[in-house]
Amino acid sequence: MDDLAERPKPAEAAWFRTEQDGDTFHMTVGGRWVISEARRLDPLMKTIDPNGHTRIVVDCGPLEQLDTVGAWLLLRTARVLRHRGVQVQPVNVREEYRALVHTIDHDCTAPPVELPPPHTFADRLERIGRAQVRALRQAYELVGFFGLIASETVATILNPRRLRVAALFRQIEITGVNALPIVGLLSFLIGVVVAYQGADQLRQFGVEVFTVNLLAVGVLRELGGLMAAIIVAGRSGSAFTAQLGTMKVNEELDAIQTSGLNLIEVLVLPRLLGLMITLPLLTFYSNIMGLLGGMVMCYFDLSITIPAFLSQLREAIVGWTFWLGLIKAPIFAFIIGLVGCYQGLHVERNAASVGALTTRAVVESIFLVITADAIFSILFSVLGV
């Protein structure tokens, strides 16, 4: 007798044994043939060798429990043996297992499934290539979308009744008014940081009063507008993509189009124009809060009184300094709105797509905003303002 169960087993564990009797090979299976026993049984079942016998009788009488995995292990072995020309004859199969055995024996003849191969170096190269092509195609389409928006905007200007005033004001509230706390707080903190760092450096030369000039130029020309734009890109640009994307998944965009409404006019223009109105206002507010933060810092760190700060500030803000920051705001707003809406309209009808494109919208709009800011800097320096 050949007992093939490896370790001492609890009463209910799966077991099987084989014995030779004349020209038949006997196999008895018993216990619980279930998924939790499969790891142990799998290699054992592969060692079964009928020793040249052409007939094997499998006694399933002591079988206490059988699930799909257990049945599969038995039937897989039977299949292999039959393939080798051995006749397999199960006996004493309980009635309750018949249906399962029949199902697996007759319906489940497909080879094991394959998993997607792990990524190779060539796959990575291919991914990089595809990403390049996609980026270029998207840049091309974005230009097309820009043209579409431009023509719709002109059409709206020629026929102002097409403008959705209620939607526009709602967007102004959502993207502007609701953003006031976060924009204010962050700009205030940036003002504090710039004043603190500036004061530290300028004190070494004994000209710490110029901290105010540094603050004025830094916040008004660059930081105020950039902070507002980046926060709005993260807050509203992402929201545009997510809203339009969810509407697309929900077939709302299709409903709008089939109802004879203009998608751009109903959804995109109010968002875009709303943002172009609010971002300059937010930039102004951000500037004020930044200067306020710097003023507080100057008062405590450098003992510059508020009247002294204000008079120094008035001297520092020369020429275009104040306006240069604000001029950029509508352009930034246009970039953020354009990218946000474009990505939203290109969402595919699955849950992962909304998330992926929302991320892409934020990253792209911040990238484009900073690129545009750099171009502005060069432009202003060439113009000498």
Next chain:
Amino acid sequence: MSGIASNVPAIRVRGLVTRIGGRLIHDHVDLDVWPGEILGVVGGSGAGKSVLLREIVGLQQPTEGSIEVLGQDIAKLTDDELVRLQTRWGVLFQDGALFSDQTVAQNVQVPLREHTDLPQHLMCEITSVKLSMVGLPPEAAMDYPSQLSGGMRKRAGLARALALDPEVLFLDEPTAGLDPIAAAQFDELVRELQKSLRLTVFMVTHDIDTLRATTDRIAVLVDRKVKVGTIASLTHDTNPWIHEYFTGARGHAALAS
């Protein structure tokens, strides 16, 4: 099956009260589902069918009452006990709820990977068996969910729900959105799998053809209560909604066929 004597219900709901946003959905509902039966749950839109299913599988807390699945009170389980119980049931959500970034084969292997120590080659064999059992062609294994039709997504979801050989199977509107032929095939599939795997099936559905083809008993959620019976007994029910449901034009056609 070991562990369940046939006089203990597989699912036992007692005094269930559900209130959502001040609205009373279930008012002291009692329900038993016996091992090895297919129970259909019907009711009008908003009658709380899906809510009941979600409460039984522990996705939502009832306001009052107790729910036992396979003899264990859902509300009193520790996290570990709940996980162990979760491996003994399978849930098929309406649209399959397949993980969209994984192939069908990988989807089916998720529970196997998490809850068993099977070697990879055996997992691939088992996955193939399960996919064949739910009637998916072998080539579908490498597909991503977005490449499948609605009916195939449901079958793949069913294969995943059955991955660990559960004792109880929950189906949420299994035939919704399928064409009549696919729906009939799915009904037959559920019936066959119930037989070969000796499943207890809790099935929320709208489809009166499915009810007729698959269920042993039917629970009707109506007026915040539940009424249980067979199609024959419910057809003669005095409640106007139930009467209309089984004897209205659609119900009549389905029952006559």
